[in-house]
Amino acid sequence: MVQGELSALAPAKVNLSLRITGKRADGYHLLDSVTVFTDFGDRITVAPSDQRTLTVEGPFAAGIPTDEGNLVLKAANALCRETGQDLGARITLTKSLPAAGGIGGGSSDAAVTMHMLNCLWGLGLSAQDLARIGVALGADMPVCLHGRPCRMQGIGEDLTDLPPLPPIGILLANPGEACETPAVFKARTGPFSPGFPDFAPGQSAQDLAEALADHPNDLTPAAQSVCPAIGPLLATLDTLPGRLIARMSGSGATCFALFETVAAAQEAQRSINQPGWWVQAGGLLR
Numbered sequence: 001m002v003q004g005e006l007s008a009l010a011p012a013k014v015n016l017s018l019r020i021t022g023k024r025a026d027g028y029h030l031l032d033s034v035t036v037f038t039d040f041g042d043r044i045t046v047a048p049s050d051q052r053t054l055t056v057e058g059p060f061a062a063g064i065p066t067d068e069g070n071l072v073l074k075a076a077n078a079l080c081r082e083t084g085q086d087l088g089a090r091i092t093l094t095k096s097l098p099a100a101g102g103i104g105g106g107s108s109d110a111a112v113t114m115h116m117l118n119c120l121w122g123l124g125l126s127a128q129d130l131a132r133i134g135v136a137l138g139a140d141m142p143v144c145l146h147g148r149p150c151r152m153q154g155i156g157e158d159l160t161d162l163p164p165l166p167p168i169g170i171l172l173a174n175p176g177e178a179c180e181t182p183a184v185f186k187a188r189t190g191p192f193s194p195g196f197p198d199f200a201p202g203q204s205a206q207d208l209a210e211a212l213a214d215h216p217n218d219l220t221p222a223a224q225s226v227c228p229a230i231g232p233l234l235a236t237l238d239t240l241p242g243r244l245i246a247r248m249s250g251s252g253a254t255c256f257a258l259f260e261t262v263a264a265a266q267e268a269q270r271s272i273n274q275p276g277w278w279v280q281a282g283g284l285l286r
């Protein structure tokens with residue numbers, strides 16, 4: 001049991017590659033994805049309280065639910081159900097990432113909340129317990145609970161750690177339009193991809209970009225049909241000086257470009273001046 005307030009980053013999740021390898025009888029798709037996390041994102045703060053409450057603030061707070069419609073409260077409630085206790089916490093979510101953007105914002109918020117409430121409430125739940133409870137809340141929950149670079153398979157529950165990533169800079173860009181995940185999976189057509197053979201990130205940013213080159217994001221055409229703004233966004237990222245690769249993350253609409261260094265990604269950020277777009281440069285958690 002912790003007495004004071006706890007606060008942590010809820011990073012953006014980025015699918016550097018996303019192959020769709022099949023579909024289960026229940027409609028969920030089988031994935032093979034190289035998944036990483038940025039060193040920037042939302043922030044979750046939890047503090048002791050008699051009540052269980054959620055306050056949302058920050059640049060992307062508008063329209064984010066503060067009731068059970070928010071995955072953060074769903075996760076808190078799931079922990080209470082699991083342990084048979086009605087526990088209180090004052091949870092604050094500072095929303096700095098665009099919602100419904102293919103970068104796991106809601107899942108990352110909920111995953112970090114689960115880790116912090118596990119500490120605050122002294123529940124002693126293991127990583128396996130949290131993953132089991134989390135996957136019932138969403139397919140992105142296990143990887144966000146894991147929070148480290150990994151290869152993600154199954155519908156998102158089968159995780160294998162990757163060797164440490166080389167130093168690299170990343171630029172995320174979102175066109176300012178929500179892109180709902182179920183609509184994108186529904187719009188996907190065509191054959192399934194083979195998974196990729198063992199993935200090695202290599203020693204340099206260049207190695208990593210080369211290793212990813214033949215493993216794109218299979219959801220890109222479907223996401224572009226749902227959200228046409230992705231096309232011009234990708235075209236802009238693809239022409240940035242110094243970019244190693246540019247592609248979409250998850251089910252979109254957020255796209256990313258990789259650079260040799262964080263400084264190069266920051267320079268690229270300064271060169272983009274498109275009203276309505278959200279653009280953020282930084283590094284990856286390695």
Ligand code: C5P
Pocket residue numbers: 027028029030031137138139140154155156181182185
């Ligand atoms: O599990 P989650 O709520 O994040 O998924 C949202 C929707 O995305 C699912 O209802 C499903 O339509 C689709 N999805 C899928 N296969 C996955 C993950 C998500 O078809 N592996």
